[in-house]
Amino acid sequence: MSKSSSGNASGRKASALNKKVGEFVSQQKGNTYNYRQVSHAIGASTAAQQRNVALLLVEMAFNGDIIEVSPGKYKSPQRGNEAVGTFVRRNNGKNSVVTDNDGETLMIAERNSMHALNGDKVRVNIAAHRRGAEPEAEVIEIIEKKEQTFIGTLKVERHFGYLLTDSKFLATDIFIPKSKLKGGKTGDKAVVRISEWKQDFKNPSGEVIDILGEAGENNAEIHAILAEFGLPYKYPSSVETAANKIEAGITDEEVAKRMDMRDVLTFTIDPADAKDFDDALSFRVLPNGRYEVGVHIADVTHYVKPDGIIDKEAQKRATSVYLVDRVVPMLPEHLCNGICSLRPDEEKLAFSVIFEMDAQARVYNSMIARTVIKSNRRFSYEEAQSVIETGMGDCVEAILALDSMAKQLRKERYEEGSVEFDRAEVKFEISPDGTPLGVFFKVSKDANKLIEEFMLLANKTVASYVGKPKDKKKPKAFVYRIHDVPDAQRLADFSAIARGFGYKVKSSGTPREINRSINRMLAEVKG
Numbered sequence: 001m002s003k004s005s006s007g008n009a010s011g012r013k014a015s016a017l018n019k020k021v022g023e024f025v026s027q028q029k030g031n032t033y034n035y036r037q038v039s040h041a042i043g044a045s046t047a048a049q050q051r052n053v054a055l056l057l058v059e060m061a062f063n064g065d066i067i068e069v070s071p072g073k074y075k076s077p078q079r080g081n082e083a084v085g086t087f088v089r090r091n092n093g094k095n096s097v098v099t100d101n102d103g104e105t106l107m108i109a110e111r112n113s114m115h116a117l118n119g120d121k122v123r124v125n126i127a128a129h130r131r132g133a134e135p136e137a138e139v140i141e142i143i144e145k146k147e148q149t150f151i152g153t154l155k156v157e158r159h160f161g162y163l164l165t166d167s168k169f170l171a172t173d174i175f176i177p178k179s180k181l182k183g184g185k186t187g188d189k190a191v192v193r194i195s196e197w198k199q200d201f202k203n204p205s206g207e208v209i210d211i212l213g214e215a216g217e218n219n220a221e222i223h224a225i226l227a228e229f230g231l232p233y234k235y236p237s238s239v240e241t242a243a244n245k246i247e248a249g250i251t252d253e254e255v256a257k258r259m260d261m262r263d264v265l266t267f268t269i270d271p272a273d274a275k276d277f278d279d280a281l282s283f284r285v286l287p288n289g290r291y292e293v294g295v296h297i298a299d300v301t302h303y304v305k306p307d308g309i310i311d312k313e314a315q316k317r318a319t320s321v322y323l324v325d326r327v328v329p330m331l332p333e334h335l336c337n338g339i340c341s342l343r344p345d346e347e348k349l350a351f352s353v354i355f356e357m358d359a360q361a362r363v364y365n366s367m368i369a370r371t372v373i374k375s376n377r378r379f380s381y382e383e384a385q386s387v388i389e390t391g392m393g394d395c396v397e398a399i400l401a402l403d404s405m406a407k408q409l410r411k412e413r414y415e416e417g418s419v420e421f422d423r424a425e426v427k428f429e430i431s432p433d434g435t436p437l438g439v440f441f442k443v444s445k446d447a448n449k450l451i452e453e454f455m456l457l458a459n460k461t462v463a464s465y466v467g468k469p470k471d472k473k474k475p476k477a478f479v480y481r482i483h484d485v486p487d488a489q490r491l492a493d494f495s496a497i498a499r500g501f502g503y504k505v506k507s508s509g510t511p512r513e514i515n516r517s518i519n520r521m522l523a524e525v526k527g
Contacts, residue, residue, distance in 0.1 A: 125140050226328060296371065348372070
């Protein structure tokens with residue numbers, strides 16, 4: 001066949017593919033789809049055909065014919081003349097609105113923004129779409145304004161001040177009347193709320209909410225980072241007061257309701273600089289020669305009651321936030337670093353999963369119980385690692401037995417298809433005043449993995465108890481923290497790249513087979 005006729009045949013195939021994909025897309029209305037669903041619908045069964053479908057969808061999304069609502073997932077735009085959505089402001093002038101109807105991103109020039117701010121709910125008029133150009137719109141109404149606070153450095157003149165913002169969401173400074181400066185002076189780091197932005201004014205007006213300290217001072221800069229991301233940098237005094245009134249409450253009456261494990265060898269293993277010890281392990285040899293292993297966490301629910309002032313504050317925070325020089329806790333310090341920290345030589349109320357196991361890490365029995373415990377020893381990871389490596393030190397029999405069982409649990413987990421996400425963690429050495437002194441890689445060793453394996457075992461046991469109950473009980477809804485299966489196209493691309501370097505990664509098969517091949521590759525490239 002001549003080159004000309006060969007090219008014509010390829011062109012006809014591409015044209016036929018375009019037509020089939022176009023017909024499929026036109027029938028979907030509000031449905032979402034990916035390249036695999038399109039390929040299946042039009043009968044594109046080979047890898048080459050499916051790759052062409054994937055490339056065509058990318059091209060259609062680039063041209064604005066369809067919308068990529070999430071990586072690899074598309075939708076046909078349902079455009080009218082108007083739409084409602086969330087405004088996204090950028091300090092580089094590239095403003096946009098994400099529509100509520102189908103998640104389409106429409107570009108908005110500053111002159112057409114009505115000074116809408118990031119997060120505002122707006123109504124827009126959509127311009128006629130031009131092929132190959134980004135879809136554009138004009139704000140015609142700000143339906144709901146989101147309260148806006150910005151972080152920056154104050155500059156105070158004789159009769160007024162303004163905030164030089166650090167924000168990626170605002171390109172202009174914020175004008176502040178002298179009466180709204182709250183005592184702030186030039187050079188102070190401050191949190192400012194925008195109160196209005198008149199249509200014909202270049203700058204918005206605002207008021208100071210809080211003075212964080214002098215710009216460049218470590219505490220002020222850390223608080224600025226937290227405030228920028230909407231994270232609380234201090235507790236309301238009412239919450240602190242409520243927390244400080246709570247007592248440990250380990251009375252004879254409370255102990256009688258619980259499994260008393262105060263006489264069982266118990267210890268914690270945490271980073272050397274940890275202040276709250278939130279989990280512990282207990283260990284003893286049973287009369288039948290097996291081991292009893294307890295995994296314990298503080299029983300926070302004994303102290304924090306649903307819908308109380310502390311619970312509501314914890315819900316707002318959702319999690320503790322870890323920064324290079326501090327932890328911003330979900331609970332007030334009196335609870336997280338005091339009553340609910342499993343410190344040595346202190347009796348603590350705990351929630352526990354207790355296992356009967358043998359030296360090969362086989363589990364014969366398990367139970368979930370409220371307990372009272374007393375930690376005998378606080379280990380740092382380095383101290384526990386020294387016991388593992390030298391076979392000498394405190395709690396040596398328990399640590400060596402637990403380490404051996406953890407390695408067996410890990411081996412079985414990898415054989416079942418768990419992926420080994422083992423990577424070095426960057427840590428900073430910080431002086432007392434917050435000055436960075438150095439940086440180093442924290443490598444996860446056996447002591448770290450010992451804790452991880454038993455926490456995983458406890459988590460799986462609790463998940464099974466809730467989600468797969470015995471005695472014909474009805475399963476309850478539960479939140480599981482798991483990894484989704486990898487995207488097939490990305491996995492195929494990665495497999496091709498790895499093959500180019502001499503490594504083999506399966507791109508098809510069962511999740512277990514794929515994950516085991518990834519583990520083999522990770523082991524081969526280690527270092």
